[in-house]
Amino acid sequence: MEDTIKEIKSRVDIVNLINEYVPLTKGGKNYKGLCPFHKENTPSFMVSPELQIFKCFGCDKGGDSIRFVQEIEGLEFRQALEFLAGKAGVALKTSAFTRSPDEMKAKKILELNSLAAEYFQYILKNHKFGKKALAYLKDRDIKDAAIDIYKIGYAPNSWDGLIRFLLKRGYDISLIAASGLVVPKDNNKGFYDRFRGRLIIPLRNERGEVVGFSGRSLGASEPKYLNSPETLVFKKERFLYNLDLARSEIKKKKEAILVEGYFDAITPFQEGFKNVVASLGTSLTSGQLSLLKRFTDTLIIFYDTDTAGIEASKRALNLAQSAGMDVKVGILSDAFKDPDEAVRKDKMYFGKALESAASVYDFYFEYAKKRHNVKDALEKKKAADFLLPIISEITHTVHKAHYIKELADLLDVSEETIVQSLKKYGTNFGAGRSYSLEKKVSSPKISSQEYILALILSSPKELAQKTLYKLSSDDFTQEIANAVFVKLKDYLLSKERFLLRNFCLKLSPHENELVEKLHLMELPVLGFLEEDEAYLEKEIKKIFDIINKETLRRKMREVSYLLKQAEKRSDKRLVSELQEEFLRLSKKVTK
Ligand SMILES: [Zn+2]
Structure with missing residues (x-):
């Protein structure tokens, strides 16, 4: 059994596998993309070809290729293995499993x-x-x-x-x-x-x-x-009505129509619109989307035309977009309450509505126009408050410019006014993700001790060795970081070649978890200057100083404690020794 798992894993490359669901781009030694498991606009989902693992720094999901298939397809371990075996062309002996x-x-x-x-x-x-x-x-x-x-x-x-x-x-x-x-x-x-x-x-x-x-x-x-x-x-979370009948048509048309109720699926289906699935109720789930993503990446949402339906469309399209799908929203005239009624009363009209399904942003504009009479000053403000945050999230600059103009026209104000108003939503106009070292270090997810280990793991061997020499076990107060440091120093100073995979074999599960996290972490240095050693060295020096001062301050606290004890005992010699030591440390800290 173990061998079968190994063989399957060795034949399926995790980067190729994940790429089928999420477009990945190479950044340094790893690949990154938008996480398929939570909504995000900047990628924090990392994949390591070296370790054949993935990890999301946003929602913390991570693991190997089997784990990925389990998560994205909603499968049990055994089913995920069968799924991967199919891809790898490895025959699974049924005797390898007994049914539970x-x-x-x-x-x-x-x-x-x-x-x-x-x-x-x-x-x-x-x-x-x-x-x-x-x-x-x-x-x-x-x-x-x-x-x-x-x-x-x-x-x-x-x-x-x-x-x-x-x-x-x-x-x-x-x-x-x-x-x-x-x-x-x-x-x-x-x-x-x-x-x-x-x-x-x-x-x-x-x-x-x-x-x-x-x-x-x-x-x-x-x-x-x-x-x-x-x-x-x-499992309601992973159920889509009509998918069994619609799946082949969805694949053929390369898009799926998503509706709310059974009859919204049944009526169109019997009239020839066969790529329809129903979410049953208005809260679409990520499980339903990952199910759908096995068949298509394009979704046309056709929910009810009442307020609840429109609100639901909003939620659904957010979710589908964050799952990396192309989403359009069908807009029906108020004369029909849902797709079922539209198809029954006017099949032609429904067909046209389908063809002219709007882009997400057009949908929001339609939505705002429907809800707010922009001739009225107060309503104008409401429409702006609704649309501005949506526009601020558009990342594509040309796209953004288009909708800025659209909104300016709608509200009858200048484009400059819109651009100014967008500023309060923290829009960055074209600027990429900004990395701040201070932020990274103080962020609760990663300490300076972990961060320097991450830098060492990314450094060429010589720089890594040099850094390791300068650090000591005293600098690592966190138990696991300390253990990793000791083992890393030991390994790096003794081995000819550093192979991360082999090093990981020497670690306990907790240590392994930390190293995987650090390896997958996107380092600010490698973000733009790939393998730029000078930059890396500077970064190491900066963080080394922080750690060094942390260690010194810790020592000062110890000395001052001992000093108090010595004073209580009136041990004059020790007191003066400790005072000197304290002075020496404090000079070092302020240096
Ligand atoms: Zn995530």
Whole structure:
């Protein structure tokens, strides 16, 4: 097993692997890019080809290629390994794994769910109980073919219709309970059907397996939509409705349309807009996006036209952009409340709205225009307050200039006014990320002791050795940094060639973690002056002085403590010795 893992890891280069999800650029010895796991505008996501690891300094996620696949694809270790094995062309012996009890159970739940879907559909199509639901579907223009494809059904208004059906088919009650299709009774004696008197939409995952259900109330009963709870097979955070049917079209069209509800997916799909997925509810998750990113990088958001929908679009597009996707936003006229209605009432119009989906910033301008009447002075200010921070975040200068002009026109003020107002949002006009040593050292994430180790790790051997000679174990008060320092000195002074990978083998897990972090850290020096030794040396000297003074101050505190003790004991000789020592140290500090 260990060997298989090693072989897979050696055949898949982590830089190539991650590049498929996040564009990486080389900076010094490492690669960097925008983190796919959290929102950021300046890259803090680093990849080391040397150590075959990644780390984000923003959200702290990190690890090897298997870990990366687990995170981005939302897979278990075993599944991630299979995924990478596929890429590497390494055959995994099935005997290398045995299915865990949970995996066996998950398989059983899928089977049970699929049977339950059949049961619900049978009632809808063949039983008198289903008539009302069938009429409702007709009313929504859902065609028979779509009812079949989507396995839509009806749950009769019965407390135990489904339970009895499943028990009769030989499933035991604990498995039925694990599927979420039933709810325990208050007295804990037995269960009753979760879905009663509701239209049933089976929720299928990207492989077409039924992982859960959603029941829509047809009368006044609340809630309007009732969903399965999370189970072994249903994780809401990673579920997109209709992805199984839409995936091939998404790949073909190289874009996906994202909508809110099932019917916003079903109606367009049956009318030929087949690359639609629904996020079910308005809060899109990063898990859903990483699922989608397996199929495309371009997203057209088509949420409801009400205020909640517009707010949701805003959130969704922020999230999708930070996941590195190209995002456009579909804007529907107020005459339609959602894509479902737009397609039903005017298919042509929907097609056009799709084609003219706006860029994110155009969407925000539309949004501001809709909400604020800019003829009114107060409303003008509100529109500006809304749009200025958005424009300030645009990094591309030409792009930014375009929207500065747009906003100036909208508010009927000069472009200079806009540029001035943008300043308070801390916009830097074209300037790159500024590195400040002081900031770096005082930042809680990295101490001066760690920072000098990072510099040594990046230095050519001679400079590294020279620096190590000048430092002593006393300079490192942090336990792990101290251990790394001692081992590094030992290793660097004895070995002909410094190989980071080999050095890491000598470290404990905690020490290893620190070294990986330091190796991946983007050093200010290597940001613009690659391997510029003189610069590196200067930086080392600067930080060495800081450390040296820290050590001196520590020693002064010790001496002053001893001095007090000696004075208490009236040990005159020791007192004068210590006083001298204190003076010597304080001179050194102020030098
Ligand atoms: Zn991150």
